[in-house]
Amino acid sequence: MIIKAQVEAIYRNESRRILATLIRLLGDFDLAEEALHEAFFVAVERWQQDGVPDNPRAWLVSTGRFKAIDRLRRQARFAASQALLLAQAEALEEADWSTEDVQDDRLRLIFTCCHPALAPDAQVPLTLREICDLTTEEIARAFLATPATIAQRIVRAKGKIREAKIPYQVPSLAELPERLDSVLRVIYLVFNEGYSASTGDDLTRDDLTREAIRLARLLMELLPEPEVMGLLALMLLHESRRPARMSHSGELVLLDEQDRSLWEASLIAEGCALVEEALKTRRFGPYCLQAAIAAVHAEAPNAGETDWLQIVGLYDVLLRMLPSPVIELNRAAALAMRDGPLAGLQQVDGILARGELLDYHLAHSARGEFCRQLGRVKEARQAYEKALTLTRQTPEKRFIERRLAEL
Known part of the structure; x- marks a missing residue:
């Protein structure tokens, strides 16, 4: 045994x-x-x-x-x-089976899985399956797709690699920039699955967050571009909060309620330094801006002293650069902190009215929170009940159930 x-x-x-x-x-x-x-x-x-x-x-x-x-x-x-x-x-x-003096095999594999010859909707599922050992069911939940659809994409991608004899290698420096966006997206999705697991009893999977950070460090050695720095900074700043995100009894703790003395200062210092270095280049993109938002949170001594004006401004720039209902939802939360819960609720209702994020539990949870703060108890209960039907993560379920009990 x-x-x-x-x-x-x-x-x-x-x-x-x-x-x-x-x-x-x-x-x-x-x-x-x-x-x-x-x-x-x-x-x-x-x-x-x-x-x-x-x-x-x-x-x-x-x-x-x-x-x-x-x-x-x-x-x-x-x-x-x-x-x-x-x-x-x-x-x-x-064949020469020596494994000495070779570049990291998982980084090679990521570039193979993100080869431009592969369909974009297959690159990320293939990498999450092969690099991180996520099941097709876990990947399907992350992409709001059926397991059969994800499985077909993975099979087709493997067949394409075999038939087209796609090389298993890190591309040349000349080829790297055009391949970078897909690789960054994959690494960030790996981190997100670890930082907030899509299902199960645990809020986080530290094996995945560590792997994503390690891969980003390898990539930065290979290509020290601003967006690579930005992604690494973003992950480090989020990872710094891990010790404070769960209570001793295993309950989810929201950002504004976390004990900031538990945040890891070394990760914050490294992340903020990378953000500053990346922004100085003036060639920054969405990852740098998200990292800058995380840095503003990290630099605030407590939730009450957070510079929400700056955070909302950064979200405005980010939305112009990368329009996304999820980013819009995050901006709504920041807007509610700056201007009050009604401002946040109006933004969320606008997103849902367009038919976007209807199956995203965090959108309904945010709506429930804004309604709760406004004293609109019936609407808050309905929103939280909807969120409860959509989440598959045990700590989040318990958190929503506590909110419902309080109502």
Whole structure:
């Protein structure tokens, strides 16, 4: 049982890194996934007899490689394309399997998943599935789509990579800028799933937020552009609040009620410095502006001293640059803090009247909060009840239930 628990822990912490390396070495997503699972299956049996190796990741990569070669040779016995499969197996045996002095395999994999030859609506689901091990159900909830739709997009994207022989590599510096937007979007979605999990008993998944921040740091080393700095700053500033976002009893704590002494000062300092550096270039974009908003929150000693005038102004600029109902909703919350709950409610009602965010629980939750503050109890209850039917996260459900009980 001890060995099994160790294998499970290694799978949780290392499987996506091992998979990324196997995809690079084998050149095929499906073959690499099969090899990964076979390697872990062998590890459960072998390690009980021989003990856990000094370098489990290298052992699993090597075992996965041999399993892939065996699989190709077995298939060759029964396939019409016997010569092709045998040639593929021999090529894998003869290939240079050294993993020294190579760039990070997960960063390579992100660029492969975000290749411009792939449909935009498939790039992010493929990356979230392969890099972060999210299920198709989790990805579907994040995109308000059906699991079958997401699964089809992922299958088509894998087929396109295989048929078009899309290279598994970080693009050249000349190619990087045109590929950057997709990669930044993917990294931010990975962070968001970790910062506010779409489902489950836990508010956050720190494995995903750590991974997103690590990937952003790697990307900044490769391409120190203002928007890369802005995204890293944004994630660091949000991550700094993690210790204060949950009470000791596991309840959700809103931003204006958080104990700011629990915020991590080192992350705030790094994030604010990156924001300042990025804004100085005057080539900033949406991530820099969102990071600037987060920095204003971080620099306020308490909620009452937050500069809401500046935050609303930054949201105005952000909306002109990137029109979005979600950004508009966030601006409504800031507007309510500056001008009162009625101003916020009018903005939210305008969004919902256009038919936007009708299935977004935070829109209804915000409406419930504004109505509660205005004493419009019946409307507040209806809005919170609607939000409760839409959220799938246990801490958020409990928070909304508390609000309903208070009403």
